[in-house]
Amino acid sequence: MTAATAAWAARRTTSQALRALAAEGATGALSGERGIVYLCAGRVVHVESASAPDLGALLTRSGAVPPDGWWEAVDRGGTQHRVGHRLVDSGRLAAGALEVCHLGALFDAAYFVLAHDTRAHRFRPGAVHWLGAVRSVPVDTVVRESRRRRALLESIWPDPDIDVVPIARVPGAGAGDLPARRRRILDRVDGARTAADIAASLACRTYHTLVELRRLAADGLVAAAPRTTAPVPAEQQEYPVAWDDPDTALLRRLRDALEAL
Structure with missing residues (x-):
């Protein structure tokens, strides 16, 4: 853990840890009880949770992208963190459609990560998601939307x-x-x-x-x-x-x- 990203560990909840990392402009992956939040320059770029289908599942099971097209993008773009770019550059998916589906998957997973807002477990500085940059979202927007969703469900x-x-x-x-x-x-x-x-x-x-x-x-x-x-x-x-x-x-x-x- 570096001095630049040490402040998150003192926070009692995942949302507080995210805000501390956002204030520092941190890049990396914050792991919690129900998922992982990826940050780039203090903004949320991806969220993963086992409780929500990931982007690949949404695209392939819906028929928006054929499974072989998805895996071709993963094979060719995954190590360079450019899977999203590969989907668009190959003509398999429009850039706007990718952004919309990516936002849906991000907010879906974020709801589960922040639903109970327990203490974060680990931060990996510099960690980058294999999908690559699609759309970044301010931490406050993610936290606020997750709380709105929880209130609606309750x-x-x-x-x-x-x-x-x-x-x-x-x-x-x-x-x-x-x-x-x-x-x-x-x-x-x-x-x-x-x-x-x-x-x-x-x-x-x-x-x-x-x-x-x-x-x-x-x-x-x-x-x-x-x-x-x-x-x-x-x-x-x-x-x-x-x-x-x-x-x-x-x-x-x-x-x-x-x-x-």
Whole structure:
């Protein structure tokens, strides 16, 4: 640990550590209980969490990029930290589409990293994500958005276990008429899948899946359940042939707002 990045360790929460690193203009990777935040010159450039599908999963499972195209970009651009550039330069993905999907994956993962905001574990100065630069976001924006999302979920149904444990249908509860996306999510609730599993099977973002799951819980249709069976293997999951992305307009507005900073 260098003197320039030592201040983060004294902070009690991950968000406080991120703000300390941002104030120093630090570059590197901050690891927490539920994921890793990558910084470049004090701004967030990537966030990873096992509780949210990563960018590759979103792009390939949605059909936006074929799997062989994604892995070709990883093989050719990964060691140079230019996977994103490779996707765009090869014509497989438009730059705007990459930015929108990247922002969605970043804020999705950040929600889980900051949801309980426990103490950060480790900072690796100079660490760079293999995807490469796509869009950087101020730390305060990431923290503020994560808190807004947590508050919204709690206002719908105040059970944080819904976020991370397997979800089960409530026996005998009638579904009635549901919006199409909520119905698709309910159809995948089987007592074994978590919200992240369901989001991955639908090639959509975990946070928006959580919103629908909490609404289903508020309606008495689903509840958090202890894990009694193994998760559905990836090769057995069903993936849509079209990109189900109803929140693209919101993310474009987020991107435009960031450009104005």
